[in-house]
Amino acid sequence: KPSATERASLAHHMLDVADPDEDYSAGRFAQQARKVAAGIHDRGRAVLLTGGTGLYIRAFLDGLVDAGGANPELRRELEEGQHKAVAEGDPGWLHRKLAATEIHPNDERRLVRALEIRSAVGQSAITVREKHSFSDRPYRVLHLALDVDKETLAERIDRRCVAMVEAGLIGEVRALRSRGYDAKLRPMQAIGYRHIQPVVDGSDTLANATEAMQRDTRRFAKRQRTWLRAVPEVEWVDPEGRDEIHARVGRFLEAQG
Numbered sequence: 001k002p003s004a005t006e007r008a009s010l011a012h013h014m015l016d017v018a019d020p021d022e023d024y025s026a027g028r029f030a031q032q033a034r035k036v037a038a039g040i041h042d043r044g045r046a047v048l049l050t051g052g053t054g055l056y057i058r059a060f061l062d063g064l065v066d067a068g069g070a071n072p073e074l075r076r077e078l079e080e081g082q083h084k085a086v087a088e089g090d091p092g093w094l095h096r097k098l099a100a101t102e103i104h105p106n107d108e109r110r111l112v113r114a115l116e117i118r119s120a121v122g123q124s125a126i127t128v129r130e131k132h133s134f135s136d137r138p139y140r141v142l143h144l145a146l147d148v149d150k151e152t153l154a155e156r157i158d159r160r161c162v163a164m165v166e167a168g169l170i171g172e173v174r175a176l177r178s179r180g181y182d183a184k185l186r187p188m189q190a191i192g193y194r195h196i197q198p199v200v201d202g203s204d205t206l207a208n209a210t211e212a213m214q215r216d217t218r219r220f221a222k223r224q225r226t227w228l229r230a231v232p233e234v235e236w237v238d239p240e241g242r243d244e245i246h247a248r249v250g251r252f253l254e255a256q257g
Contacts (some may be wrong), residue, residue, distance in 0.1 A: 013040075020176060020187040030059035037139075046253060047139075054227035062137050078115055082108055142252040144245065145228045147236040154218055161214045164192060165206065173200050191216050 001007075001015055013036045018024045037047045037060075049060060078094065085093030094111045148156070173188075173196045181188060183197045195213040198204035228234050237245050 020181040020185050024187075026053075026055045026059035029056050030063065033060050034138075054224065054231075061139065061141060074115070078111075079108070082111075140252075141233070142249065143231065143234045144248070145234045145236050146239040148239060153221060157217045157221060158214045161192075161210055161217060165196075165210055169196055170199060170206070173197065191220060 002012055006012075007015075014029070014033050017032060033049070040047050049057065051057070078097075082094040085091065094108060094115075097111075097115065169192060173193060176188065177183065177200060183189075183194075183201075188194065188197070192213055195209045195216070199206050199209045235248070237248070239245075
C-alpha cells in the first residue's frame with residue numbers, strides 16, 4: 001500500500017475495504033470503486049485508477065458478466081473432488097469435467113468458477129462473456145502502461161520485495177495469524193503473504209522466502225505485461241519521460257472539457 005505519508009498528501013480510495021476472511025471479487029470491487037469514482041467526479045476531480053490486476057481494471061471500466069454468484073456447495077464439491085483426484089494421481093480431473101481448453105489445467109479457481117457459471121445459466125463462461133462483450137463502459141478513459149525494460153523491472157521488483165520484508169511483512173503476517181486468519185485463506189496465499197507463512201511457522205528461512213517471492217513477483221509481472229499487450233487502447237509510455245506523460249494527460253483532460 002502507499003505509505004501513510006503518501007496517503008496523507010493525496011486522497012486514496014479502496015484501501016482496507018475487506019478482511020482476509022471475506023469473500024471478495026472483481027465484481028464487488030467494481031461496484032464499490034464505481035461509487036467512489038462517481039463521488040470524485042461529482043467533486044469535479046479526475047479519477048486515477050492505478051495497479052494492478054487486469055481483471056479488476058476491466059471490471060471497473062467495462063463491467064462484468066452477470067452470471068450468478070458463487071455456489072458454495074458446488075464449489076466445495078468441485079474443490080474436494082479435484083484435491084482427491086490430485087492425491088490419486090489425476091490432476092486433470094477438473095479440467096476434463098469442464099472441457100475448457102481456454103483455461104490452464106492447473107488454474108483450479110478459474111475452472112471452478114467456469115463450472116459455477118455453467119451450472120447457474122446453462123451456458124459456458126465463454127458464451128456468456130461473448131454475449132456481454134464487456135460493453136458497460138460509462139467513462140472516457142486514457143489507459144497508460146509504464147514500459148520498463150525487463151532487466152530494470154526485475155531489479156526494481158527484487159529491491160521492492162526486500163523493502164517489504166524490511167518494512168515489517170513478517171510482523172504483518174504474524175499479526176494476521178494471531179487474529180485468527182488461517183494461512184490457507186485465499187488472501188493469505190497472495191504473493192508475499194504465502195511466501196512468509198513458512199517463515200512464521202519456522203519451516204523455512206527468510207532468505208529462501210524472499211528469493212521465492214522475488215521470483216514469483218517477476219513471473220506475475222510478466223503475466224501482467226502480457227495482459228496489457230492484448231488491450232488495444234493501452235498506450236505504453238516511458239516512466240522516465242514524465243513531461244510527456246503529463247502533457248498526454250493534459251491533452252486528455254482538455255479534450256474532456
